[in-house]
Amino acid sequence: MAIEIIRYAEKNLDPGEKIVYQTHIHWIVLIKPLLLIATGLIVMSYSGPINWSALKASPVETFFSNPFMLLSPAGASVALQGALFLVKRLLLVITTEITVTSRRIIWKTGLIWRHTDEMQRMRIEGSGLAGQSWLGQLLNYGTVRVKGISSHDLVLSHAINPKRLRHFIAKLSAQAQGGTRAAPRQKAPPKTKANTIPTLNSEIDDRSEDT
Known part of the structure; x- marks a missing residue:
């Protein structure tokens, strides 16, 4: 089961992309x-x-x-x-595999007819536990809902260790938000005496023309 997950994830990674966390259905x-x-x-x-x-x-x-x-x-x-x-x-x-990489979330199921769904980290708006019963808390499974920005939600149902899965999803979203913050605006350099001389000369010329 774990071999199937690792092989599929490794074959579909983009250049420079790494697997952060993997789990499957309970x-x-x-x-x-x-x-x-x-x-x-x-x-x-x-x-x-x-x-x-x-x-x-x-x-x-x-x-x-x-x-x-x-x-x-x-x-x-x-x-x-x-x-x-x-x-x-x-x-x-x-x-079924649920994979969190350094760039996206991948959900895949199916043996012959594969069904896949994914969400890029830039599209993640938030995530949370959609519902975890007392039995889910006892057996450590639950459903994690990932809300997308201007896209569909990604529902990862009956996932093993849902709290840990949500932790890595939140970490991925935080990395994306940190990377998209605007750079601070640089202050203009202070004026020097050399910059003020043309201004004073121009004012003197204007006064002489008026007289």
């Missing part, structure tokens, strides 16, 4: 599909064994003798959906 996203699979298996267990020969011979009597038999296909359907959902979430955990 395994908590696998809980929902696992619960679906467990629910489907529990429902299937309540249906009991199905006598297929008796069901073909006398479906009505077989049904009334064991009405819970309908739970078997329903449970199997739920378990199958949970399994497909689990595969999708596994690919999400394995292929």
Whole structure:
């Protein structure tokens, strides 16, 4: 998992750009599909064994003798959906990377069809924790929202160690703001006696012309 992240980031760095911090999605996203699979298996267990020969011979009597038999296909359907959902979430955990470099923030996911999003440090207006539940605080995961200037927001959901991620994003934004500050205006050099002589001579000439 870490090898995949490092290889992708290194291949897409600009000249002079360095990786500052990397993280990925927490395994908590696998809980929902696992619960679906467990629910489907529990429902299937309540249906009991199905006598297929008796069901073909006398479906009505077989049904009334064991009405819970309908739970078997329903449970199997739920378990199958949970399994497909689990595969999708596994690919999400394995292929998603969140990278903070010295110039930008990169979000990438996908194995065959890759989806990427990024935000340059000059576009970062601010960042913060969008929400971290008690479970997120316990397991150290959360969602970091990066607000962009005249652009879309970058939402990094279920990120591992979100406080540390936000720290490096804030540091990147501070570096960008420090580099774009206007240089202080230089004071004009004081006038010397040499500069004042032409002015005095011109005033004397003007007075002589008036007389």
